[in-house]
Amino acid sequence: MDEQLSEFFKLFSNVLRLKILQILDQHEQNVSDLVTLTGYSQSNISQQLKMLKQADIISSHRHGKQIFYVLKDNHIHEIIALASNHLEEKL
Template structure:
């Protein structure tokens, strides 16, 4: 398998809120070099459009620390419930967050570690 895998740097969230730790991850070389279909390019463009809104980025970053309901997100970001709920709907549609019912409320979390990686790599890129 050596030669078919290329190591790249990968961001992982740490226990301490607001800090990120750079680690290496293995990515199949084909994922970096093969031709990409038009459908995948369009899907990727749509994904990046979702990241094009600072409110959505704030919500995603707030969820780095773990699951939260809408009330907690509103408190953390000092935003109203309507605005947060609207953005969460967009993030759910894009499969960047997932929600689960807990009693009368829905608790939201990042869909997976890829979301953290994308944001962390974006932060690193903008700080260069």
């Protein structure tokens, strides 16, 4: 379990992945929207989405020709909120 927990927390150690999770926490998005919102390249966004999907943190669904991504559950929101609150208390 320690190894799995360590791998899980590594997902939050990348700035782009964290930005993607925070954006998806607000609303589902497609890759084009994520490129616009983050300023990162499409290939970089796609690479990070693949990692998050493999970790079973996000899911996707097709609407026409576009694929939309969304957080799988509310736990990710809670983890980010708790970490943010922790850091704000330290300031």
